[in-house]
Amino acid sequence: MGRSGRESVALDDGKATAILRLGRPVAVAIGDRFVLRRSSPATTEAAGLVIDPLPPRGPARRRITPERLAALAAGPGIAALVAIHGALPRKRVDHVKAALGEEGSPPPPLELVAPDLVEQLARAATSRVDGSVRLADLRTALAVEMKRSTGLVGDDAGPPISAVLDGLFGGGRLVRDSDVVRDPRAAPEDPFRELLGAMDRLAAALEVVAPPALSNAARASGCPPEGIRELERSGRIVRLEDDLAYGIETYQMLEERAVEMARTSPLTPAAFRDATGTSRKYVMATLEDLDRRAVLRRTPAGHVPGPRAKPGRPVGTSSQ
Numbered sequence: 001m002g003r004s005g006r007e008s009v010a011l012d013d014g015k016a017t018a019i020l021r022l023g024r025p026v027a028v029a030i031g032d033r034f035v036l037r038r039s040s041p042a043t044t045e046a047a048g049l050v051i052d053p054l055p056p057r058g059p060a061r062r063r064i065t066p067e068r069l070a071a072l073a074a075g076p077g078i079a080a081l082v083a084i085h086g087a088l089p090r091k092r093v094d095h096v097k098a099a100l101g102e103e104g105s106p107p108p109p110l111e112l113v114a115p116d117l118v119e120q121l122a123r124a125a126t127s128r129v130d131g132s133v134r135l136a137d138l139r140t141a142l143a144v145e146m147k148r149s150t151g152l153v154g155d156d157a158g159p160p161i162s163a164v165l166d167g168l169f170g171g172g173r174l175v176r177d178s179d180v181v182r183d184p185r186a187a188p189e190d191p192f193r194e195l196l197g198a199m200d201r202l203a204a205a206l207e208v209v210a211p212p213a214l215s216n217a218a219r220a221s222g223c224p225p226e227g228i229r230e231l232e233r234s235g236r237i238v239r240l241e242d243d244l245a246y247g248i249e250t251y252q253m254l255e256e257r258a259v260e261m262a263r264t265s266p267l268t269p270a271a272f273r274d275a276t277g278t279s280r281k282y283v284m285a286t287l288e289d290l291d292r293r294a295v296l297r298r299t300p301a302g303h304v305p306g307p308r309a310k311p312g313r314p315v316g317t318s319s320q
Contacts, residue, residue, distance in 0.1 A: 009066045009069045009070060009073075011070060011073055015048075015073070017051070017069045017070075017072075017073055018048075019055050020036075028050050028053045029050065029053060029095075029099035030050055030051065030052060030053055030076050030081075030096055030099045030100060031049070031050065031076060031099055031100055032049070032050040032053075033047070033048070033049055033050075034047065034048055034049075034050065035047045036048075049073075049076075051072050051073055051076045052072060052076070052081060052084070054092070056084060056085050056086075057151065058151035059147070059148060059149055059150060059151045060084075060085050060086055060149075060150045060151050063083075063084055063085065063086050063114075063150075064084060068080070068083050068084040069084070071083065071084075072084055076100070077096075077100065078093060078096060078097070078107060078111070079111075081096060082111070082112060082113065082114050083114050085114075085150065086113070086114050086117045086149055086150040086152075087112060087113045087114065087117060087146070087150050087152055087157075087160040088112050089112075089152070089155075089156040089159075090112065090159055093107070093112060108163075109159055109160070109162065109163030109166070110163045110164070110166075110167055112159070112160055112163065113160045113163060113164060117149060117150070118164055118167065120145070120149065121142055121145055121146065121161070121164045122164060122167070122168055122173065124141065124142060124145045125138060125141075125142060125164070125165065125168060125174065126168070126173060126174065126183075128141050129174060129181055129182060129183050130183070131182060131183060131186045132180050132181065132182035132183070132186065133180070133181055133182075134179060134180060134181070134222065135176065135179045135180065135181050136179065138165070138181050139161060139165070142161045142164065142165070143157055143158075143161060146160065146161060165181075172184055179222075180194075194222075195223075195224070195226075195227055198221050198222040198223040198224070198227055199223055199227045199230065199231055199236075201220075201221035201222070201223065202217055202218055202221040202223040202227065202228070202231065202237075203231055203236050203237055203247050204247070205217045205220065205221055206237055206245050206246055206247040206250070207246075207247030207249055207250045208247075208250060209250060209254065209276050209277065209278050209282070210278045210279065210282055211244070211245065211246055211247075211250075213243045213244070214228070214239070214242075214243045214244060214245045215243055228245075232245075235248055236248055238251040238289075240285045240286065240288075240289045241285055244281075244282075244285055251286075254276065254286055255286075255290060255295060256310070257272075257275060257276065258272060258286070258287065258290055258295075258296060258303070259295065259296070259305055259309045259310065261275060262296055262302075262303050262304050262305050262309075263305055265302070266299060266301040266302025266303060266304055267287075267296070267302050267303040267304070268302045268303075269283050269284060269287060271302075272286075272287065287303060290303070290306075291303070291306070293306075293308060294306040294307050294308040295308050295309050296309065
């Protein structure tokens, strides 16, 4: 049995709280009574009532205070457990209600989060919304705050976070426009300006020799299909396949490198792969596109400059 200043509180009726650390798991539920006995000599050491079979661990231990322990000992229930844990998963609430013999519908989502934590998460949310922010990014930030405060992660943290955000939207502290959250005091974003920003982000993400899948990059940058089409039309990106595209500067660099190498000797996919530090996936798509555009011409020995290859520098000139 372990007792520390944080875990042990003397109650007004002469009883005390403590966290028991047992040598092996046992099946207990909230509200169960127990007796601790010593086998030799046969004596009774203590008796008690289980007020929380899964006490706070990790970051949530910081929430253990004498006042919250006393409230939990006075009448184990959902509200007292929420106060001492900060937030409870829905499944845990269902188990507690069954153990206490409580009936009725589950409590509203916001009642699964302690009031002080609701306000803490609300402040964290509103502080991040400077004008507007993507809802997914805001959820990620609150998930980090939830883990830091309670240790809840993943599916356990999702419903409490949604409850806090719904409360902010319902109370008018934040406004949701589709997948964007904005400060109600800020003017709505100009849709055209937002589209241009998304296009810029996507074009920048594709300016690498091994770009991510176009669909993933578009999703991450928030660029809709019309933005992708405009980037293609304006020549800012070059689309080689349905899900593969390059930023124009990177593609032009690859084209110049391929033609330069092909002038020296027939260019093979392996040589181009080594020169660019990419993989066969990118190399074959690039070479096939250059073949289609007659920048290169494929031969049995490899690719050679095609009729549309840009002229090389005359012998004796310098690039300086």
